[in-house]
Amino acid sequence: MTLFISRKAVGFDKDILVDDDKIVLSSDIAMSSDMWHLSDKAYRSILRIGAATTKPLEMLPKDPRILWWSAYSSDLRYDYILGKKRFNDNAKRIIAECKSTLQCPEYFLTQYQVQNRLLDMLGPAHASSTDIFSITDGDLTSLHPDDEGRCQTAIYDNYSSSTGRMSIKAGPKILTLDKRFRHVFRSQWGTDGVLVSIDYSALEPRVIMTLMGEKDLPQDIYTSISEKIGISGITREVTKVMILSVLYGMMRKNFILKFIDHTDPDVIYDKLQDVLGVKAMSRKIKSEMTGDFITNYYGRPLRCENENLFVNHYTQSTAVDVACDGFLKLAQDNAAEITPIFLLHDEMIVDVHKDNIEKLKTACKNGLFIPSLNTNFYTTMKVFNARKDH
Numbered sequence: 001m002t003l004f005i006s007r008k009a010v011g012f013d014k015d016i017l018v019d020d021d022k023i024v025l026s027s028d029i030a031m032s033s034d035m036w037h038l039s040d041k042a043y044r045s046i047l048r049i050g051a052a053t054t055k056p057l058e059m060l061p062k063d064p065r066i067l068w069w070s071a072y073s074s075d076l077r078y079d080y081i082l083g084k085k086r087f088n089d090n091a092k093r094i095i096a097e098c099k100s101t102l103q104c105p106e107y108f109l110t111q112y113q114v115q116n117r118l119l120d121m122l123g124p125a126h127a128s129s130t131d132i133f134s135i136t137d138g139d140l141t142s143l144h145p146d147d148e149g150r151c152q153t154a155i156y157d158n159y160s161s162s163t164g165r166m167s168i169k170a171g172p173k174i175l176t177l178d179k180r181f182r183h184v185f186r187s188q189w190g191t192d193g194v195l196v197s198i199d200y201s202a203l204e205p206r207v208i209m210t211l212m213g214e215k216d217l218p219q220d221i222y223t224s225i226s227e228k229i230g231i232s233g234i235t236r237e238v239t240k241v242m243i244l245s246v247l248y249g250m251m252r253k254n255f256i257l258k259f260i261d262h263t264d265p266d267v268i269y270d271k272l273q274d275v276l277g278v279k280a281m282s283r284k285i286k287s288e289m290t291g292d293f294i295t296n297y298y299g300r301p302l303r304c305e306n307e308n309l310f311v312n313h314y315t316q317s318t319a320v321d322v323a324c325d326g327f328l329k330l331a332q333d334n335a336a337e338i339t340p341i342f343l344l345h346d347e348m349i350v351d352v353h354k355d356n357i358e359k360l361k362t363a364c365k366n367g368l369f370i371p372s373l374n375t376n377f378y379t380t381m382k383v384f385n386a387r388k389d390h
Helices: 040-052 064-070 078-082 084-102 111-119 129-133 179-184 203-211 221-229 236-247 252-258 265-276 278-288 307-333 354-364
Strands: 002-005 015-019 022-026 036-038 155-157 167-170 193-200 293-295 301-303 338-343 347-353 368-370 375-377 379-383
Touching (some): 040 111, 111 307, 203 236, 203 278, 221 236, 221 265, 236 265, 236 307, 252 265, 278 307, 307 354, 307 368
Antiparallel strands (some): 015 022, 193 347, 338 347
């Protein structure tokens, strides 16, 4: 394992290159993609791995002199402040903790990095202070735009939840913000730009059916499943709730009670389990679990003791990785045209200049390509912050 540690991370005048047990100090280290970097965005990636694997890194020396000095300057030379021995001890501690952190399940060094690269591409949203102040029946304090209308870039937690779903630690609380208030957001280009939502169509059923070997799934997967099992007289919205209820582990008796007003809910439940491959997937998950941990398709460990939730956790967690896989490719391929600003589970919000809208539509026309699955997943596009009364 080769580890690059930026001089800023250890408060020194040279970068550190660690190759196994050999340590090189240099002011001119040529970094490569196969190194694990502890600098800038890559530094945050290792911190995320540490948090996700319960091996958090503590970068600052545990010395009151550093804490005192950091209040006056961000340009710290720990070797000056601590003295040679304490500085060397701190550098050795950081190297040891990095090595320990990176000796983690393979998932965190591979597919998990897709999430981290996407999160590091997020830019700040913009919002109208005038519109924010005019709202009296909602809490919009997390937006807090500056004088130019720029909000803090959203900082996501992609390691704490049991299902792998993300939450927001700092910045605009978009995941819990009432949709009525989305009109306060603006493009960074003002009236020359627009915020666009790119949303996967039926992501989680599509994920599970793709992994069970289904090919050429249609765009409207809910209607397709309904027709496949012969559901009649039930609206698409109710069918969708039925499918997700089965996929998320609702017990048979609870399903029957929930949909008692519909014909043969017990038969529908059994047919949905078959077409979604729930039983087969549950057996596969159980055969691969270790202790109280199951793993998603990509190998992410998930603590789950309730067997009824195995497929639920597996599907939600895998869907996060799939969604990020497609979103990252879109963002990288169109980096000059779009600025991603928010992730809302299976939806990404991008800021795009009006001159680039057609190019974005073309990029999403046939869905988003998922590199890890070598297939396309359908998406829909719409204006994110449109108001019904406008």
